Every structure is written in C-alpha cells, then in structure tokens.
Amino acid sequence: MCGIAGVVSPGAGGADAGLVRNMIDMIRYRGPDAGGIYGDAHAGLGHARLSVIDVAGGAQPMSSEDGSLWITFNGEIFNYLELREELIEAGHRFRTQSDTEVILRLYQEEGERCVERFNGQWAFAIWDTRRRKLFLSRDRVGVRPLFYAEASGRFCFASEIKALLLCPGVARELDLEALIQTFTFWVTLPSRTVFRGIKELPPGHSATLENGQLRIYEYWRLELDPELDPETAAPDLDLAEELRALLLDATRIRLRADVPVGAYLSGGLDSTLIAALARQAAGDRLRTFSVGFDDAEFDESRYQREASAFLDTAHSAVRCSGDDIQEVFADVVWHAETPILRTAPAPLYRLAKLVRDNGFKVVLTGEGADEMLGGYDIFKEAKIRRFWARQPESLRRPLLLKRLYPYMDGMQRQPSGYLKGFFQVRADDLASPFFSHLPRWRLTSRIRTFLSGDVRAATESYDPLADLRCGLPPAWGELPSFSQAEYLEARLLLPGYILSSQGDRVGMAHGVEGRYPFLDHRVVEFAAKLPPRLKMKVLDQKYLLKRAAGGLIPESIRARHKQPYRAPDGASFRSDFVDSLLSGETVRRHGIFDPEAVGRLVGKFRSGRPTGVGDNMALVGILSTEILLGLFIDGRDSMVSPGLPARSVR
Amino acid sequence: MRLETDTTRTVRAFVVDNFLFGRDEGFGDTDSFLESGIVDSTGVLQLVAFLEATYGITISDEELVPDNLDSIQNIARFLGGKLAG
Numbered sequence: 154m155c156g157i158a159g160v161v162s163p164g165a166g167g168a169d170a171g172l173v174r175n176m177i178d179m180i181r182y183r184g185p186d187a188g189g190i191y192g193d194a195h196a197g198l199g200h201a202r203l204s205v206i207d208v209a210g211g212a213q214p215m216s217s218e219d220g221s222l223w224i225t226f227n228g229e230i231f232n233y234l235e236l237r238e239e240l241i242e243a244g245h246r247f248r249t250q251s252d253t254e255v256i257l258r259l260y261q262e263e264g265e266r267c268v269e270r271f272n273g274q275w276a277f278a279i280w281d282t283r284r285r286k287l288f289l290s291r292d293r294v295g296v297r298p299l300f301y302a303e304a305s306g307r308f309c310f311a312s313e314i315k316a317l318l319l320c321p322g323v324a325r326e327l328d329l330e331a332l333i334q335t336f337t338f339w340v341t342l343p344s345r346t347v348f349r350g351i352k353e354l355p356p357g358h359s360a361t362l363e364n365g366q367l368r369i370y371e372y373w374r375l376e377l378d379p380e381l382d383p384e385t386a387a388p389d390l391d392l393a394e395e396l397r398a399l400l401l402d403a404t405r406i407r408l409r410a411d412v413p414v415g416a417y418l419s420g421g422l423d424s425t426l427i428a429a430l431a432r433q434a435a436g437d438r439l440r441t442f443s444v445g446f447d448d449a450e451f452d453e454s455r456y457q458r459e460a461s462a463f464l465d466t467a468h469s470a471v472r473c474s475g476d477d478i479q480e481v482f483a484d485v486v487w488h489a490e491t492p493i494l495r496t497a498p499a500p501l502y503r504l505a506k507l508v509r510d511n512g513f514k515v516v517l518t519g520e521g522a523d524e525m526l527g528g529y530d531i532f533k534e535a536k537i538r539r540f541w542a543r544q545p546e547s548l549r550r551p552l553l554l555k556r557l558y559p560y561m562d563g564m565q566r567q568p569s570g571y572l573k574g575f576f577q578v579r580a581d582d583l584a585s586p587f588f589s590h591l592p593r594w595r596l597t598s599r600i601r602t603f604l605s606g607d608v609r610a611a612t613e614s615y616d617p618l619a620d621l622r623c624g625l626p627p628a629w630g631e632l633p634s635f636s637q638a639e640y641l642e643a644r645l646l647l648p649g650y651i652l653s654s655q656g657d658r659v660g661m662a663h664g665v666e667g668r669y670p671f672l673d674h675r676v677v678e679f680a681a682k683l684p685p686r687l688k689m690k691v692l693d694q695k696y697l698l699k700r701a702a703g704g705l706i707p708e709s710i711r712a713r714h715k716q717p718y719r720a721p722d723g724a725s726f727r728s729d730f731v732d733s734l735l736s737g738e739t740v741r742r743h744g745i746f747d748p749e750a751v752g753r754l755v756g757k758f759r760s761g762r763p764t765g766v767g768d769n770m771a772l773v774g775i776l777s778t779e780i781l782l783g784l785f786i787d788g789r790d791s792m793v794s795p796g797l798p799a800r801s802v803r
Numbered sequence: 804m805r806l807e808t809d810t811t812r813t814v815r816a817f818v819v820d821n822f823l824f825g826r827d828e829g830f831g832d833t834d835s836f837l838e839s840g841i842v843d844s845t846g847v848l849q850l851v852a853f854l855e856a857t858y859g860i861t862i863s864d865e866e867l868v869p870d871n872l873d874s875i876q877n878i879a880r881f882l883g884g885k886l887a888g
C-alpha cells in the first residue's frame with residue numbers, strides 16, 4: 154500500500170517536480186519504505202511506497218518498456234498472477250514480479266477497460282507521454298482513496314487531501330453544503346469532500362484528462378438485483394456452500410504478498426470467519442490482532458480470545474481507555490480529513506500501530522459483510538417499522554422494537570412508549586425513498602442545531618436528501634425496501650466512513666494495509682443477487698453467512714447477536730481537552746458553530762447529566778470539525794491542546 | 804401557546820438548556836419533543852432524571868408515555884396531577 158500524487162499542467166511551464174515531491178512528503182507515512190518522482194514537461198507523478206509485492210523490483214513510478222507510459226499506483230491487484238500468465242501467453246515479457254507492471258501491460262493491451270479485469274483494491278494514475286493523457290482509476294467499492302483538484306491551470310491528484318492543499322490556487326475553505334451532508338449522512342455524497350473545490354473520484358469510477366478535458370465515468374456499478382422468485386433460486390445449502398467457496402478464494406488471493414499477512418479479530422462472525430478461511434488457505438499458524446476496551450459496554454475481548462483459541466492463532470491485543478482515545482483523537486482527524494461523529498476510528502488507529510509494532514504491514518479484515526449480507530441493525534429496524542406500519546394500532550408489533558440494538562444499554566432502558574415514539578412511522582415516511590434511514594438521519598441532523606447563524610443562513614435552502622435523490626440509480630423504485638437500505642449503506646457509509654476513517658486512513662497512518670475478502674467483487678456481485686430472505690430470515694441477521702460459517706468458527710460466535718464495533722464517545726474527553734478546543738473565542742473565530750449552543754452542550758457533559766446518542770455525536774462532530782479547521786484551514790491556530798500533532802498544512 | 808406557570812417555566816428552562824442548547828426560537832409548549840426530533844431515543848431518561856430530582860417524585864414505568872412527557876404542556880399537566888395526588 155502506498156501514497157500517490159501527481160500534477161498535470163497542460164499549459165506551458167511544465168509540471169513542478171518540487172511540488173510533486175512536497176505532496177508526496179506530506180503523505181510519506183502511507184509508504185515509508187521507498188519513494189520516487191517522475192517528471193516531464195507536462196506532468197509529474199510521485200509515489201511513496203509500502204513494499205508488499207516484489208519488494209526488490211516494484212519501485213514506482215514505473216514505466217512501460219518503451220518509456221511511453223508511467224504509472225503511480227496505490228493498492229493491490231490480487232489476481233495479478235493469473236493476469237500475468239495470460240499476458241505472457243500473449244507475448245509480454247515481464248521485467249518485474251510486481252502487480253504494478255501487470256496493470257501497465259494490461260492497459261497497453263486493453264486500454265481503460267483493463268480495470269474491469271482487476272480483482273483488487275486500487276487507486277492509480279497512468280500518464281501517457283505520447284498522447285499527454287492522464288488515466289485515473291479507483292477500485293469498485295472505494296477501499297483506496299483518490300482526490301483531485303483543478304487550480305491555477307493545473308490538475309492535481311493525490312491519495313489524501315492534505316497533499317492537494319499544497320497546490321497553488323487550491324482554496325483552504327470548508328464546503329458548507331458538504332458539511333450539511335456530513336451532519337446528515339455521516340459522510341459527504343460522492344464526489345464531494347468537506348473542502349471546497351477538492352473532489353474525490355467515486356468508487357467504481359475512472360477518469361481521463363486529455364487536451365484539458367476531464368472525463369469521469371462509471372466502469373462498475375453495484376447492481377442489487379435480488380432473485381425474487383423462490384421457485385427458481387438454488388437451495389439455501391447450495392448457496393451457502395457457494396458463498397463459502399467464494400469467500401475462501403477471495404481470502405486465498407488476499408494472502409498474496411511477499412511479507413507476512415495477519416488478520417484482525419473483532420470477536421464477531423465476519424472477522425472470525427475470515428481468519429478461519431485464512432488459516433485454511435495458508436496452512437500456517439495465523440497472526441491475529443484485536444482491540445479491547447476498559448468499558449465493558451464496548452469490550453469484546455472474551456470473544457476475541459475465544460476465536461483466537463479456537464483457531465490457534467498467535468494473538469496480540471491492545472486495550473483502549475477514554476484517555477487513549479483522547480490522546481490520539483487529533484491525529485485521527487489529521488488522517489481522516491473530515492469531521493467524524495464517533496470516536497471509533499481512534500481505537501483502530503491504535504490497533505494499526507500494534508500491528509506495525511509487531512512487524513506486520515498487511516492484515517485481513519471482515520468489513521463488507523454487514524452491508525452486503527444483512528448484518529446491520531438498521532435493516533432490522535426498517536423491517537420492524539414497516540411491519541408495524543401495516544397495522545399501526547397493533548399492540549404486539551411494536552414490542553419487536555425491544556429486539557433492536559440489544560448492545561445499547563440506554564436504548565434498552567428506554568420505556569416502550571418512547572421507543573414507539575422514536576421509531577414511529579410518520580405519515581410520509583413510507584413513501585420516502587429513504588425509509589430505512591430516516592430515523593438515523595433525523596438524529597444525526599440534530600448536530601445542525603449547533604451551527605452558527607451565518608452557516609445556517611448560508612445553507613438554509615440546501616436539502617441534502619434532494620441531492621442524494623438525484624444520484625440514485627434509475628431502477629431504485631423497483632428495488633425491494635431491504636435492498637434500498639443495503640444500497641445506502643454500501644454506497645454511502647461503507648466508502649465514506651468504514652473504509653476511510655475506520656479503514657484506509659487509520660491503517661495507513663502506520664503503514665498498515667487492510668484487505669477485505671467480503672469486498673471481493675465476486676462476493677459482492679453474488680450477494681447482490683441474493684434475495685433478502687437469505688440475508689435476514691425473519692429477524693435473523695446474516696442468515697446465509699451463518700450457514701456458510703458452520704463448523705469453521707466457534708458456535709458461540711456464530712450464534713451471537715451482531716454487535717457493531719463501537720467505542721466510548723463523549724466520555725473519552727477530559728474537560729481541559731474540550732475547553733482548549735471549544736473555547737468561545739476559538740469557536741467564534743472559526744465561525745462554523747454557535748459558541749453559546751456549544752457551551753451549553755459542553756456544560757451538559759461536564760455536569761454529569763445523562764447524555765444521549767445525539768449529544769455524543771454532536772460533541773464528537775464539533776470537536777473533530779474544530780480540529781479540522783485548526784489543522785487545515787485556520788493557519789493561525791497554534792493547536793497547543795494535549796494530543797495534537799505538531800504539524801499542520803501551512 | 805405558552806402557559807406561563809412556575810412549572811412550565813422550570814421545565815421549559817430545562818428543555819431549552821438540555822435539548823435545545825439555548826435555541827428555543829419558535830418552540831412552543833405544546834410542540835412534541837419526539838416529532839420535532841429534539842430528544843433522541845435515550846432522551847426521555849434525561850427528562851425523567853430531571854423531573855424526579857427537581858420535584859422529589861418517582862415516575863413509574865407505566866407513567867413513561869408520551870401522553871405524560873412529550874411536550875412542556877403535557878409535562879406540566881402530568882406534574883400537576885402527580886403533585887396534587
């Protein structure tokens with residue numbers, strides 16, 4: 154895994170090699186093993202390398218044999234060995250053992266459509282010196298990041314936003330509409346970022362820049378096309394077997410590396426199954442890593458130990474307290490480059506450090522199963538709400554609400570009358586294309602209460618849901634409601650938060666690469682055709698996956714209720730930390746939030762009065778936004794608070 | 804509609820501070836907390852803790868229903884009955 158950056162200057166004067174070098178230096182932690190710069194009169198490419206495949210021969214930027222093409226590549230093409238064989242048969246003679254060279258040669262053979270042949274996770278740029286054409290591509294589901302900006306006659310791209318902020322003419326301004334999106338959906342909508350003028354190449358997209366024209370297009374789309382006719386569907390057991398075989402192969406090719414590969418163990422079904430399959434595929438004793446919490450509400454150590462013992466792995470764990478979260482929180486925001494509404498990325502940041510400290514730089518993880526195989530409670534919530542809405546007067550149907558979120562103590566103590574009130578289906582909800590997500594988004598939108606009068610006035614007419622509606626696929630209305638909910642999770646939260654703030658960013662902060670067998674496109678495409686009843690049978694989550702996992706993992710883990718990974722939020726922060734970041738003077742100067750409202754929120758936490766999910770999201774969201782402003786936008790902020798990194802883009 | 808009694812004033816002050824964070828523009832005494840989205844799924848526990856501590860009462864599980872607690876006016880009426888009884 155690596156960091157990439159580049160500049161194309163169509164006009165006279167050429168690309169500034171010094172600029173490309175500075176951009177790469179800014180994200181050096183993504184690839185601490187080696188680095189390289191290519192430059193000609195029109196373009197510059199930079200690369201920071203984390204050596205994983207062909208450690209000796211895979212240096213980048215890499216050129217084609219005739220020197221006409223140059224590539225800078227972040228990621229892995231897991232089926233590169235098969236593609237390499239195919240290319241050798243077609244007459245290619247390889248100079249290296251790397252997957253990078255496979256990309257170059259397949260691009261020579263098949264052009265831009267080569268990406269359709271890749272099984273992997275990538276963000277890369279190929280510069281064609283003859284045509285003066287830049288080709289950019291990003292993997293199907295958004296594992297690896299790729300941002301770009303156009304300013305002062307240059308087109309700039311990079312793995313991370315902070316590198317783009319070095320480019321002359323790129324404004325350091327918050328995009329207020331993108332902020333409203335974040336304070337609704339947790340993420341920005343593709344291709345927005347919270348920085349005005351800086352965009353992200355969406356997952357499943359490629360782009361070309363030629364003759365000054367930027368063309369962005371979708372080469373792969375998540376097509377949720379569930380088999381609705383139970384008569385024609387294969388028996389459940391056959392499908393479970395097929396899923397298991399696919400996952401085994403997805404795991405097998407993700408073990409390809411010239412360095413040892415470890416695995417995360419969360420204590421849940423997904424990561425335990427992946428570790429079991431890795432052990433099966435590799436045949437060696439597996440090295441596993443996990444994070445536990447001092448707070449029992451969040452801790453899954455017991456299950457992690459059980460999984461490790463069952464699979465006979467060599468296991469290391471790191472414990473995380475509130476102080477630990479606070480200590481790294483600003484660093485996490487530095488890497489995430491967006492407001493975050495939960496502290497959950499912070500423990501994963503510490504976990505990645507544990508991995509690195511143990512000499513590992515590649516880990517398998519279980520992300521992706523919840524989105525595509527029916528794991529999230531939000532799917533169950535939507536199912537119960539819809540079932541209840543069919544008979545609103547029923548006294549029994551709303552009792553099912555008690556089966557939601559069993560791991561959330563505050564929710565479980567909630568009187569049933571209020572649970573009903575909170576989850577009640579409003580008159581126009583059923584007709585909404587976002588039925589499943591409305592309670593979550595309404596709750597998240599409460600953060601907007603804290604915005605300053607100026608920001609509220611500037612965004613008053615902006616409707617993020619209308620914006621989202623414009624980007625829905627044409628057949629949206631024909632999808633089963635379950636699939637609609639899956640789509641929203643897979644296209645928004647997965648790339649925008651799970652794979653970035655909780656994935657690539659906290660891993661790459663320590664030069665650790667995550668690999669995701671559940672996000673192998675063959676697995677995703679298989680899951681996309683499964684009927685909802687095989688994902689959630691009545692209210693049994695991940696029904697088919699549980700059958701596929703039978704015998705491979707401890708029964709206690711297979712049968713336990715899904716506990717999503719969470720961490721202590723507002724309780725993690727001490728008063729001095731909060732005060733230093735949210736003083737009335739700082740909040741007023743940044744101008745995004747209302748100092749009085751923020752002061753009352755801080756007072757609520759300080760008083761020890763009970764706080765709710767919305768309060769915690771607001772505090773973490775405001776803290777992270779203020780840190781973001783201090784680090785990236787307001788150069789005057791000296792950031793003297795505890796735990797803050799001694800660096801900022803200036 | 805605002806019924807300016809000691810109870811409504813006290814409850815309103817708590818709601819404004821705790822759920823509206825000082826921003827009470829346009830929030831009426833009959834407005835539903837749930838429908839307006841100002842309390843989240845755990846918010847009622849905060850409200851109950853406040854009412855029990857402030858008025859020295861105990862609120863039973865059966866009384867934890869929106870009819871009693873979902874607006875400033877509902878709370879004032881509920882408290883009126885509770886304190887009188």
